[in-house]
Amino acid sequence: MADLGPMPVSMSMGGYTDANRAFLQAFLARSVLTLETAKPVIAAISTVRDGREVQAQDITVDDLNHYISAANRKLSPLDLEIRSTFHQQTRERVYGLVNTTSDPLTQLATTYTADEIIYVKKLLDAMFDGQNNKGRREAMCLSGIEAIQVGRAQNRRETQDGNENATQPSAAGMLGARDAEAMLNKLLDEGWLEKSRLGFYSLSPRALMELKGWLVETYNEEDEDGQRRDKIKFCHACKEIITVGQRCPRRECSCRLHDICTQNFFRMQRSQTCPICKTEWDGQHYVGEKAITTSESYQSGRRRSGHRPRVDPGAEHSGDGND
Ligand SMILES: [Zn+2]
Ligand SMILES: [Zn+2]
Missing domain, CATH: 3.90.1150.220 (Aspartate Aminotransferase, domain 1)
Structure with a gap:
Protein backbone atom coordinates (compact mmCIF):
# COMPACT_ATOMS: atom_id res chain seq x y z
CA MET A 1 0.00 0.00 0.00
CA ASP A 103 -22.96 24.10 45.00
CA PRO A 104 -24.49 23.96 41.51
CA LEU A 105 -27.26 26.39 42.43
CA THR A 106 -24.77 28.94 43.73
CA GLN A 107 -22.87 28.57 40.50
CA LEU A 108 -25.96 29.61 38.53
CA ALA A 109 -25.71 32.98 40.28
CA THR A 110 -23.26 34.21 37.65
CA THR A 111 -25.82 33.98 34.86
CA TYR A 112 -29.23 34.09 36.54
CA THR A 113 -31.04 36.50 38.83
CA ALA A 114 -31.89 35.52 42.40
CA ASP A 115 -35.56 35.03 41.48
CA GLU A 116 -34.61 32.85 38.54
CA ILE A 117 -32.41 30.65 40.73
CA ILE A 118 -35.21 30.21 43.26
CA TYR A 119 -37.50 29.34 40.36
CA VAL A 120 -35.03 26.64 39.25
CA LYS A 121 -34.97 25.29 42.80
CA LYS A 122 -38.77 25.18 42.84
CA LEU A 123 -38.75 23.37 39.48
CA LEU A 124 -36.43 20.74 40.95
CA ASP A 125 -38.61 20.43 44.07
CA ALA A 126 -41.68 19.95 41.89
CA MET A 127 -39.91 17.34 39.73
CA PHE A 128 -38.38 15.29 42.51
CA ASP A 129 -40.27 16.06 45.71
CA GLY A 130 -43.77 16.85 44.48
CA GLN A 131 -46.84 15.01 43.20
CA ASN A 132 -44.95 13.89 40.10
CA ASN A 133 -42.51 11.78 42.09
CA LYS A 134 -44.76 10.19 44.66
CA GLY A 135 -45.97 6.60 45.01
CA ARG A 136 -46.52 5.03 41.61
CA ARG A 137 -46.30 8.39 39.87
CA GLU A 138 -42.53 8.29 39.52
CA ALA A 139 -42.50 10.77 36.66
CA MET A 140 -39.71 13.19 37.65
CA CYS A 141 -40.83 15.57 34.92
CA LEU A 142 -43.31 18.41 34.62
CA SER A 143 -45.89 19.27 32.00
CA GLY A 144 -45.58 22.72 30.44
CA ILE A 145 -48.49 23.95 32.53
CA GLU A 146 -47.01 22.56 35.74
CA ALA A 147 -43.62 24.12 34.98
CA ILE A 148 -45.24 27.51 34.55
CA GLN A 149 -47.43 27.10 37.64
CA VAL A 150 -44.26 26.54 39.66
CA GLY A 151 -43.46 30.18 38.94
CA ARG A 152 -46.53 31.25 40.86
CA ALA A 153 -46.11 28.79 43.74
CA GLN A 154 -44.63 29.89 47.02
CA ASN A 155 -41.20 28.71 47.95
CA ARG A 156 -42.45 25.64 49.78
CA ARG A 157 -39.25 24.17 51.16
CA GLU A 158 -38.01 27.50 52.44
CA THR A 159 -41.16 28.16 54.47
CA GLN A 160 -41.14 24.56 55.71
CA ASP A 161 -37.56 24.69 56.91
CA GLY A 162 -38.01 27.85 58.94
CA ASN A 163 -40.37 28.29 61.86
CA GLU A 164 -43.62 27.89 60.02
CA ASN A 165 -45.68 30.22 62.20
CA ALA A 166 -43.10 32.96 62.26
CA THR A 167 -42.14 32.85 58.59
CA GLN A 168 -44.31 34.72 56.15
CA PRO A 169 -44.76 32.93 52.84
CA SER A 170 -41.93 34.06 50.63
CA ALA A 171 -42.58 35.88 47.37
CA ALA A 172 -39.05 35.11 46.21
CA GLY A 173 -38.80 33.26 42.94
CA MET A 174 -42.31 34.19 41.88
CA LEU A 175 -42.28 34.40 38.10
CA GLY A 176 -45.29 35.30 35.97
CA ALA A 177 -46.24 32.98 33.12
CA ARG A 178 -44.26 34.93 30.53
CA ASP A 179 -41.10 35.11 32.65
CA ALA A 180 -41.39 31.43 33.58
CA GLU A 181 -41.73 30.50 29.93
CA ALA A 182 -38.72 32.62 28.99
CA MET A 183 -36.72 30.97 31.76
CA LEU A 184 -37.76 27.49 30.61
CA ASN A 185 -36.63 28.33 27.08
CA LYS A 186 -33.31 29.58 28.41
CA LEU A 187 -32.82 26.35 30.35
CA LEU A 188 -33.65 24.36 27.20
CA ASP A 189 -31.23 26.42 25.09
CA GLU A 190 -28.42 25.99 27.57
CA GLY A 191 -28.94 22.26 27.73
CA TRP A 192 -30.20 21.98 31.32
CA LEU A 193 -33.67 20.79 30.41
CA GLU A 194 -35.13 18.58 27.72
CA LYS A 195 -38.67 18.88 26.39
CA SER A 196 -40.40 15.76 25.12
CA ARG A 197 -42.73 15.49 22.17
CA LEU A 198 -45.68 15.44 24.55
CA GLY A 199 -44.42 18.64 26.15
CA PHE A 200 -42.90 17.36 29.40
CA TYR A 201 -39.80 19.02 30.84
CA SER A 202 -37.14 16.81 32.39
CA LEU A 203 -33.49 17.17 33.35
CA SER A 204 -30.96 16.73 30.54
CA PRO A 205 -27.87 14.50 30.78
CA ARG A 206 -25.85 17.66 31.40
CA ALA A 207 -28.05 18.67 34.32
CA LEU A 208 -27.99 15.16 35.78
CA MET A 209 -24.18 15.08 35.61
CA GLU A 210 -23.91 18.44 37.28
CA LEU A 211 -26.65 17.94 39.86
CA LYS A 212 -26.37 14.23 40.72
CA GLY A 213 -24.63 14.70 44.07
CA TRP A 214 -26.81 17.64 44.98
CA LEU A 215 -30.04 15.81 44.08
CA VAL A 216 -29.12 12.82 46.27
CA GLU A 217 -28.14 15.10 49.14
CA THR A 218 -31.30 17.15 48.83
CA TYR A 219 -34.01 14.59 48.12
CA ASN A 220 -32.80 11.30 49.60
CA GLU A 221 -33.32 11.04 53.31
CA GLU A 222 -34.36 8.84 56.19
CA ASP A 223 -37.71 9.59 57.79
CA GLU A 224 -38.36 9.58 61.56
CA ASP A 225 -38.66 5.77 61.62
CA GLY A 226 -35.26 5.34 60.00
CA GLN A 227 -36.87 4.29 56.69
CA ARG A 228 -35.13 5.35 53.50
CA ARG A 229 -37.11 7.81 51.41
CA ASP A 230 -35.00 7.88 48.29
CA LYS A 231 -36.57 10.12 45.70
CA ILE A 232 -33.48 9.86 43.50
CA LYS A 233 -32.92 6.33 42.25
CA PHE A 234 -30.24 4.49 40.33
CA CYS A 235 -30.42 1.89 37.58
CA HIS A 236 -29.68 -1.56 38.97
CA ALA A 237 -27.77 -2.52 35.80
CA CYS A 238 -25.57 0.49 34.96
CA LYS A 239 -25.66 2.17 38.41
CA GLU A 240 -26.37 5.56 36.82
CA ILE A 241 -29.12 7.89 37.97
CA ILE A 242 -32.52 7.03 36.48
CA THR A 243 -35.24 9.54 35.66
CA VAL A 244 -36.75 7.61 32.77
CA GLY A 245 -37.07 3.85 32.40
CA GLN A 246 -38.83 0.99 34.19
CA ARG A 247 -39.51 0.00 37.75
CA CYS A 248 -40.22 -3.24 39.55
CA PRO A 249 -43.94 -4.13 39.48
CA ARG A 250 -43.78 -4.61 43.26
CA ARG A 251 -44.46 -1.15 44.56
CA GLU A 252 -42.21 -1.30 47.62
CA CYS A 253 -39.24 -2.75 45.70
CA SER A 254 -36.46 -0.29 44.93
CA CYS A 255 -35.28 -1.89 41.67
CA ARG A 256 -35.15 0.39 38.60
CA LEU A 257 -33.76 -0.22 35.11
CA HIS A 258 -33.22 2.00 32.08
CA ASP A 259 -35.15 0.80 29.02
CA ILE A 260 -31.85 0.39 27.19
CA CYS A 261 -30.32 -1.58 30.06
CA THR A 262 -33.13 -4.16 30.40
CA GLN A 263 -32.42 -6.38 27.39
CA ASN A 264 -28.79 -7.04 28.16
CA PHE A 265 -29.45 -7.32 31.86
CA PHE A 266 -32.15 -9.98 31.60
CA ARG A 267 -30.14 -11.91 29.03
CA MET A 268 -27.14 -12.02 31.36
CA GLN A 269 -29.39 -12.91 34.29
CA ARG A 270 -31.15 -15.56 32.17
CA SER A 271 -34.56 -14.67 33.56
CA GLN A 272 -36.87 -11.70 33.24
CA THR A 273 -37.38 -11.25 36.96
CA CYS A 274 -36.54 -8.47 39.37
CA PRO A 275 -32.95 -9.05 40.58
CA ILE A 276 -33.92 -7.89 44.08
CA CYS A 277 -37.35 -9.39 44.84
CA LYS A 278 -37.66 -11.95 42.00
CA THR A 279 -41.06 -10.63 40.89
CA GLU A 280 -41.68 -11.21 37.20
CA TRP A 281 -40.61 -8.06 35.32
CA ASP A 282 -43.47 -7.07 33.02
CA GLY A 283 -41.93 -3.85 31.64
CA GLN A 284 -45.27 -2.09 32.16
CA HIS A 285 -44.32 -0.02 35.22
CA TYR A 286 -42.62 3.18 34.30
CA VAL A 287 -40.25 5.81 35.56
CA GLY A 288 -40.44 9.13 33.70
CA GLU A 289 -43.25 10.74 31.76
CA LYS A 290 -44.80 7.38 30.87
CA ALA A 291 -45.73 7.07 34.55
CA ILE A 292 -48.14 9.91 33.73
CA THR A 293 -48.99 9.35 30.08
CA THR A 294 -49.99 5.69 30.50
CA SER A 295 -52.40 6.52 33.32
CA GLU A 296 -56.11 6.26 32.61
CA SER A 297 -56.74 9.83 33.80
CA TYR A 298 -54.15 11.27 31.39
CA GLN A 299 -55.46 9.21 28.47
CA SER A 300 -59.08 10.15 29.05
CA GLY A 301 -58.04 13.79 29.47
CA ARG A 302 -56.41 13.68 26.05
CA ARG A 303 -59.42 11.98 24.52
CA ARG A 304 -61.65 14.71 25.94
CA SER A 305 -59.40 17.42 24.53
CA GLY A 306 -59.66 15.87 21.06
CA HIS A 307 -56.38 13.98 20.81
CA ARG A 308 -56.41 10.69 19.01
CA PRO A 309 -56.51 7.91 21.61
CA ARG A 310 -53.38 5.83 21.68
CA VAL A 311 -54.20 2.14 21.81
CA ASP A 312 -50.75 1.02 22.86
CA PRO A 313 -49.00 3.78 24.77
CA GLY A 314 -46.08 1.43 25.43
CA ALA A 315 -45.25 1.36 21.74
CA GLU A 316 -44.58 5.06 21.54
CA HIS A 317 -41.11 6.28 22.28
CA SER A 318 -41.39 9.09 24.77
CA GLY A 319 -39.12 11.96 25.61
CA ASP A 320 -36.99 12.25 22.53
CA GLY A 321 -35.16 15.43 23.39
CA ASN A 322 -35.96 18.98 22.46
CA ASP A 323 -38.91 19.79 20.28
ZN1 LIG B 1 -29.05 1.69 33.31
ZN1 LIG C 1 -38.38 -6.05 42.75
Whole structure:
Protein backbone atom coordinates (compact mmCIF):
# COMPACT_ATOMS: atom_id res chain seq x y z
CA MET A 1 0.00 0.00 0.00
CA ALA A 2 1.63 3.17 -1.18
CA ASP A 3 -0.94 5.64 0.09
CA LEU A 4 -1.62 5.37 3.81
CA GLY A 5 -3.96 8.34 3.68
CA PRO A 6 -3.82 11.38 5.92
CA MET A 7 -2.23 11.11 9.32
CA PRO A 8 -4.84 10.52 12.05
CA VAL A 9 -5.65 13.82 13.69
CA SER A 10 -4.76 12.50 17.13
CA MET A 11 -1.25 11.49 16.05
CA SER A 12 -0.32 14.99 15.01
CA MET A 13 -1.09 16.48 18.43
CA GLY A 14 1.73 18.07 20.38
CA GLY A 15 1.42 20.22 23.53
CA TYR A 16 -1.35 22.71 24.25
CA THR A 17 -1.80 24.46 20.94
CA ASP A 18 -4.05 26.97 19.22
CA ALA A 19 -6.10 23.97 18.14
CA ASN A 20 -6.67 23.00 21.78
CA ARG A 21 -7.57 26.58 22.62
CA ALA A 22 -10.06 26.72 19.76
CA PHE A 23 -11.63 23.43 20.87
CA LEU A 24 -12.04 24.57 24.47
CA GLN A 25 -13.58 27.85 23.34
CA ALA A 26 -15.99 25.98 21.07
CA PHE A 27 -16.88 23.65 23.93
CA LEU A 28 -17.49 26.51 26.37
CA ALA A 29 -19.74 28.20 23.84
CA ARG A 30 -21.88 25.06 23.56
CA SER A 31 -21.56 23.55 27.07
CA VAL A 32 -22.55 20.14 25.71
CA LEU A 33 -21.12 18.04 22.88
CA THR A 34 -21.59 14.56 21.50
CA LEU A 35 -19.17 12.80 19.16
CA GLU A 36 -21.45 13.73 16.26
CA THR A 37 -21.61 17.43 17.15
CA ALA A 38 -17.88 17.49 17.99
CA LYS A 39 -16.81 16.04 14.62
CA PRO A 40 -17.41 19.16 12.47
CA VAL A 41 -15.85 21.34 15.20
CA ILE A 42 -12.65 19.28 15.33
CA ALA A 43 -12.60 18.93 11.54
CA ALA A 44 -12.77 22.72 11.13
CA ILE A 45 -9.99 23.22 13.69
CA SER A 46 -7.83 20.54 12.04
CA THR A 47 -8.39 22.05 8.61
CA VAL A 48 -6.99 25.39 9.79
CA ARG A 49 -4.13 23.79 11.70
CA ASP A 50 -3.04 21.41 8.96
CA GLY A 51 -3.68 23.72 6.01
CA ARG A 52 -5.63 20.98 4.21
CA GLU A 53 -9.25 20.01 4.32
CA VAL A 54 -10.14 17.51 7.06
CA GLN A 55 -13.57 15.90 6.79
CA ALA A 56 -15.88 15.51 9.77
CA GLN A 57 -16.19 11.78 9.08
CA ASP A 58 -12.42 11.36 9.56
CA ILE A 59 -12.66 12.48 13.18
CA THR A 60 -12.67 9.61 15.68
CA VAL A 61 -13.59 9.27 19.33
CA ASP A 62 -9.83 9.11 20.07
CA ASP A 63 -9.40 12.57 18.53
CA LEU A 64 -12.21 13.89 20.69
CA ASN A 65 -10.74 12.27 23.81
CA HIS A 66 -7.35 13.87 23.12
CA TYR A 67 -8.93 17.30 22.90
CA ILE A 68 -10.97 16.69 26.03
CA SER A 69 -8.04 15.55 28.16
CA ALA A 70 -6.00 18.57 27.04
CA ALA A 71 -8.96 20.82 27.86
CA ASN A 72 -9.39 19.20 31.27
CA ARG A 73 -5.80 19.97 32.22
CA LYS A 74 -6.59 23.65 31.63
CA LEU A 75 -9.98 23.50 33.34
CA SER A 76 -8.92 21.70 36.49
CA PRO A 77 -7.45 24.77 38.30
CA LEU A 78 -10.84 26.44 37.72
CA ASP A 79 -12.68 23.55 39.42
CA LEU A 80 -14.28 22.66 36.11
CA GLU A 81 -14.13 19.40 34.21
CA ILE A 82 -15.55 17.97 31.02
CA ARG A 83 -17.25 14.70 31.96
CA SER A 84 -19.37 12.33 29.99
CA THR A 85 -22.46 10.28 30.59
CA PHE A 86 -24.88 8.27 28.47
CA HIS A 87 -28.21 9.70 27.43
CA GLN A 88 -30.74 7.52 29.26
CA GLN A 89 -32.84 6.90 26.17
CA THR A 90 -30.59 7.17 23.12
CA ARG A 91 -27.51 5.79 24.90
CA GLU A 92 -25.47 8.42 23.06
CA ARG A 93 -22.43 9.60 25.01
CA VAL A 94 -22.88 13.22 26.07
CA TYR A 95 -19.95 15.41 27.15
CA GLY A 96 -20.72 18.27 29.49
CA LEU A 97 -18.88 20.89 31.47
CA VAL A 98 -19.25 20.09 35.16
CA ASN A 99 -18.43 22.16 38.19
CA THR A 100 -16.36 19.97 40.49
CA THR A 101 -16.66 21.80 43.79
CA SER A 102 -19.24 24.48 44.43
CA ASP A 103 -22.96 24.10 45.00
CA PRO A 104 -24.49 23.96 41.51
CA LEU A 105 -27.26 26.39 42.43
CA THR A 106 -24.77 28.94 43.73
CA GLN A 107 -22.87 28.57 40.50
CA LEU A 108 -25.96 29.61 38.53
CA ALA A 109 -25.71 32.98 40.28
CA THR A 110 -23.26 34.21 37.65
CA THR A 111 -25.82 33.98 34.86
CA TYR A 112 -29.23 34.09 36.54
CA THR A 113 -31.04 36.50 38.83
CA ALA A 114 -31.89 35.52 42.40
CA ASP A 115 -35.56 35.03 41.48
CA GLU A 116 -34.61 32.85 38.54
CA ILE A 117 -32.41 30.65 40.73
CA ILE A 118 -35.21 30.21 43.26
CA TYR A 119 -37.50 29.34 40.36
CA VAL A 120 -35.03 26.64 39.25
CA LYS A 121 -34.97 25.29 42.80
CA LYS A 122 -38.77 25.18 42.84
CA LEU A 123 -38.75 23.37 39.48
CA LEU A 124 -36.43 20.74 40.95
CA ASP A 125 -38.61 20.43 44.07
CA ALA A 126 -41.68 19.95 41.89
CA MET A 127 -39.91 17.34 39.73
CA PHE A 128 -38.38 15.29 42.51
CA ASP A 129 -40.27 16.06 45.71
CA GLY A 130 -43.77 16.85 44.48
CA GLN A 131 -46.84 15.01 43.20
CA ASN A 132 -44.95 13.89 40.10
CA ASN A 133 -42.51 11.78 42.09
CA LYS A 134 -44.76 10.19 44.66
CA GLY A 135 -45.97 6.60 45.01
CA ARG A 136 -46.52 5.03 41.61
CA ARG A 137 -46.30 8.39 39.87
CA GLU A 138 -42.53 8.29 39.52
CA ALA A 139 -42.50 10.77 36.66
CA MET A 140 -39.71 13.19 37.65
CA CYS A 141 -40.83 15.57 34.92
CA LEU A 142 -43.31 18.41 34.62
CA SER A 143 -45.89 19.27 32.00
CA GLY A 144 -45.58 22.72 30.44
CA ILE A 145 -48.49 23.95 32.53
CA GLU A 146 -47.01 22.56 35.74
CA ALA A 147 -43.62 24.12 34.98
CA ILE A 148 -45.24 27.51 34.55
CA GLN A 149 -47.43 27.10 37.64
CA VAL A 150 -44.26 26.54 39.66
CA GLY A 151 -43.46 30.18 38.94
CA ARG A 152 -46.53 31.25 40.86
CA ALA A 153 -46.11 28.79 43.74
CA GLN A 154 -44.63 29.89 47.02
CA ASN A 155 -41.20 28.71 47.95
CA ARG A 156 -42.45 25.64 49.78
CA ARG A 157 -39.25 24.17 51.16
CA GLU A 158 -38.01 27.50 52.44
CA THR A 159 -41.16 28.16 54.47
CA GLN A 160 -41.14 24.56 55.71
CA ASP A 161 -37.56 24.69 56.91
CA GLY A 162 -38.01 27.85 58.94
CA ASN A 163 -40.37 28.29 61.86
CA GLU A 164 -43.62 27.89 60.02
CA ASN A 165 -45.68 30.22 62.20
CA ALA A 166 -43.10 32.96 62.26
CA THR A 167 -42.14 32.85 58.59
CA GLN A 168 -44.31 34.72 56.15
CA PRO A 169 -44.76 32.93 52.84
CA SER A 170 -41.93 34.06 50.63
CA ALA A 171 -42.58 35.88 47.37
CA ALA A 172 -39.05 35.11 46.21
CA GLY A 173 -38.80 33.26 42.94
CA MET A 174 -42.31 34.19 41.88
CA LEU A 175 -42.28 34.40 38.10
CA GLY A 176 -45.29 35.30 35.97
CA ALA A 177 -46.24 32.98 33.12
CA ARG A 178 -44.26 34.93 30.53
CA ASP A 179 -41.10 35.11 32.65
CA ALA A 180 -41.39 31.43 33.58
CA GLU A 181 -41.73 30.50 29.93
CA ALA A 182 -38.72 32.62 28.99
CA MET A 183 -36.72 30.97 31.76
CA LEU A 184 -37.76 27.49 30.61
CA ASN A 185 -36.63 28.33 27.08
CA LYS A 186 -33.31 29.58 28.41
CA LEU A 187 -32.82 26.35 30.35
CA LEU A 188 -33.65 24.36 27.20
CA ASP A 189 -31.23 26.42 25.09
CA GLU A 190 -28.42 25.99 27.57
CA GLY A 191 -28.94 22.26 27.73
CA TRP A 192 -30.20 21.98 31.32
CA LEU A 193 -33.67 20.79 30.41
CA GLU A 194 -35.13 18.58 27.72
CA LYS A 195 -38.67 18.88 26.39
CA SER A 196 -40.40 15.76 25.12
CA ARG A 197 -42.73 15.49 22.17
CA LEU A 198 -45.68 15.44 24.55
CA GLY A 199 -44.42 18.64 26.15
CA PHE A 200 -42.90 17.36 29.40
CA TYR A 201 -39.80 19.02 30.84
CA SER A 202 -37.14 16.81 32.39
CA LEU A 203 -33.49 17.17 33.35
CA SER A 204 -30.96 16.73 30.54
CA PRO A 205 -27.87 14.50 30.78
CA ARG A 206 -25.85 17.66 31.40
CA ALA A 207 -28.05 18.67 34.32
CA LEU A 208 -27.99 15.16 35.78
CA MET A 209 -24.18 15.08 35.61
CA GLU A 210 -23.91 18.44 37.28
CA LEU A 211 -26.65 17.94 39.86
CA LYS A 212 -26.37 14.23 40.72
CA GLY A 213 -24.63 14.70 44.07
CA TRP A 214 -26.81 17.64 44.98
CA LEU A 215 -30.04 15.81 44.08
CA VAL A 216 -29.12 12.82 46.27
CA GLU A 217 -28.14 15.10 49.14
CA THR A 218 -31.30 17.15 48.83
CA TYR A 219 -34.01 14.59 48.12
CA ASN A 220 -32.80 11.30 49.60
CA GLU A 221 -33.32 11.04 53.31
CA GLU A 222 -34.36 8.84 56.19
CA ASP A 223 -37.71 9.59 57.79
CA GLU A 224 -38.36 9.58 61.56
CA ASP A 225 -38.66 5.77 61.62
CA GLY A 226 -35.26 5.34 60.00
CA GLN A 227 -36.87 4.29 56.69
CA ARG A 228 -35.13 5.35 53.50
CA ARG A 229 -37.11 7.81 51.41
CA ASP A 230 -35.00 7.88 48.29
CA LYS A 231 -36.57 10.12 45.70
CA ILE A 232 -33.48 9.86 43.50
CA LYS A 233 -32.92 6.33 42.25
CA PHE A 234 -30.24 4.49 40.33
CA CYS A 235 -30.42 1.89 37.58
CA HIS A 236 -29.68 -1.56 38.97
CA ALA A 237 -27.77 -2.52 35.80
CA CYS A 238 -25.57 0.49 34.96
CA LYS A 239 -25.66 2.17 38.41
CA GLU A 240 -26.37 5.56 36.82
CA ILE A 241 -29.12 7.89 37.97
CA ILE A 242 -32.52 7.03 36.48
CA THR A 243 -35.24 9.54 35.66
CA VAL A 244 -36.75 7.61 32.77
CA GLY A 245 -37.07 3.85 32.40
CA GLN A 246 -38.83 0.99 34.19
CA ARG A 247 -39.51 0.00 37.75
CA CYS A 248 -40.22 -3.24 39.55
CA PRO A 249 -43.94 -4.13 39.48
CA ARG A 250 -43.78 -4.61 43.26
CA ARG A 251 -44.46 -1.15 44.56
CA GLU A 252 -42.21 -1.30 47.62
CA CYS A 253 -39.24 -2.75 45.70
CA SER A 254 -36.46 -0.29 44.93
CA CYS A 255 -35.28 -1.89 41.67
CA ARG A 256 -35.15 0.39 38.60
CA LEU A 257 -33.76 -0.22 35.11
CA HIS A 258 -33.22 2.00 32.08
CA ASP A 259 -35.15 0.80 29.02
CA ILE A 260 -31.85 0.39 27.19
CA CYS A 261 -30.32 -1.58 30.06
CA THR A 262 -33.13 -4.16 30.40
CA GLN A 263 -32.42 -6.38 27.39
CA ASN A 264 -28.79 -7.04 28.16
CA PHE A 265 -29.45 -7.32 31.86
CA PHE A 266 -32.15 -9.98 31.60
CA ARG A 267 -30.14 -11.91 29.03
CA MET A 268 -27.14 -12.02 31.36
CA GLN A 269 -29.39 -12.91 34.29
CA ARG A 270 -31.15 -15.56 32.17
CA SER A 271 -34.56 -14.67 33.56
CA GLN A 272 -36.87 -11.70 33.24
CA THR A 273 -37.38 -11.25 36.96
CA CYS A 274 -36.54 -8.47 39.37
CA PRO A 275 -32.95 -9.05 40.58
CA ILE A 276 -33.92 -7.89 44.08
CA CYS A 277 -37.35 -9.39 44.84
CA LYS A 278 -37.66 -11.95 42.00
CA THR A 279 -41.06 -10.63 40.89
CA GLU A 280 -41.68 -11.21 37.20
CA TRP A 281 -40.61 -8.06 35.32
CA ASP A 282 -43.47 -7.07 33.02
CA GLY A 283 -41.93 -3.85 31.64
CA GLN A 284 -45.27 -2.09 32.16
CA HIS A 285 -44.32 -0.02 35.22
CA TYR A 286 -42.62 3.18 34.30
CA VAL A 287 -40.25 5.81 35.56
CA GLY A 288 -40.44 9.13 33.70
CA GLU A 289 -43.25 10.74 31.76
CA LYS A 290 -44.80 7.38 30.87
CA ALA A 291 -45.73 7.07 34.55
CA ILE A 292 -48.14 9.91 33.73
CA THR A 293 -48.99 9.35 30.08
CA THR A 294 -49.99 5.69 30.50
CA SER A 295 -52.40 6.52 33.32
CA GLU A 296 -56.11 6.26 32.61
CA SER A 297 -56.74 9.83 33.80
CA TYR A 298 -54.15 11.27 31.39
CA GLN A 299 -55.46 9.21 28.47
CA SER A 300 -59.08 10.15 29.05
CA GLY A 301 -58.04 13.79 29.47
CA ARG A 302 -56.41 13.68 26.05
CA ARG A 303 -59.42 11.98 24.52
CA ARG A 304 -61.65 14.71 25.94
CA SER A 305 -59.40 17.42 24.53
CA GLY A 306 -59.66 15.87 21.06
CA HIS A 307 -56.38 13.98 20.81
CA ARG A 308 -56.41 10.69 19.01
CA PRO A 309 -56.51 7.91 21.61
CA ARG A 310 -53.38 5.83 21.68
CA VAL A 311 -54.20 2.14 21.81
CA ASP A 312 -50.75 1.02 22.86
CA PRO A 313 -49.00 3.78 24.77
CA GLY A 314 -46.08 1.43 25.43
CA ALA A 315 -45.25 1.36 21.74
CA GLU A 316 -44.58 5.06 21.54
CA HIS A 317 -41.11 6.28 22.28
CA SER A 318 -41.39 9.09 24.77
CA GLY A 319 -39.12 11.96 25.61
CA ASP A 320 -36.99 12.25 22.53
CA GLY A 321 -35.16 15.43 23.39
CA ASN A 322 -35.96 18.98 22.46
CA ASP A 323 -38.91 19.79 20.28
ZN1 LIG B 1 -29.05 1.69 33.31
ZN1 LIG C 1 -38.38 -6.05 42.75
